[in-house]
Amino acid sequence: MANLIYVINTSLDGYIADENGDFDWTEPSEDAHAFFNDFQRSVGTSLIGRRMYETMRVWDTFNLDDLSEVEREFAQAWRDTSKVVYSTTLDTVPEPRTRLEQTFDPEVVQAMKDQADRDLSIGGPGLASEAIRAGLVDRYILRLVPTIVGGGTRSLPDATRADLALNTTRRFDDGSVLVDYSLR
Helix, strand or coil: CCCEEEEEEEECCCEEECCCCCCHHHCCCHHHHHHHHHHHHHEEEEEEEHHHHHHHHHHHCCCHHHCCHHHHHHHHHHHHCEEEEECCCCCCCCCCCEEEECCCCHHHHHHHHHHCCCEEEEECHHHHHHHHHCCCCCEEEEEEECCCCCCCEECCCCCCCCCEEEEEEEECCCCCEEEEEEEC
16 A cells, blocks of 8 residues: 655744745755755655645646756656546546546545555645545645745644654755654
């Protein structure tokens, strides 16, 4: 059985975007970007909500020649990953290896985990909250950015408890810190 991994950039006070929806403060250093490249290569399927899809879809369209080496590596890893977009407002998702689901069904996601030979990732705090509340998330990988934004979109859901065990930590050149936890 594969793991479902929630991976997210978050401010020190627990937000993925500030009150204005800005997340430019999450821009990773080259070594942080390289970590995410390696992580993305390990994922077979990414589950993402509409807003995360709209943010990430540019990686399917960039001209690879216009990107730095680390960006090019991420774009290729992203393109090689199957994606499931959860949205009630989209009619289509035209990118290759991408399919649309109208509703998040925990039983379907559990079946995906049971049948997968590679880990799955989940992106976007709204969708991840549903998976966390359903007890589907096995690992939490958070890149803590040394910024306090004071409010905005929370990276983790309120009124939810999970007892975790630390797998690893890593410090990046930009001062951000990665924490990787698994369910106990």
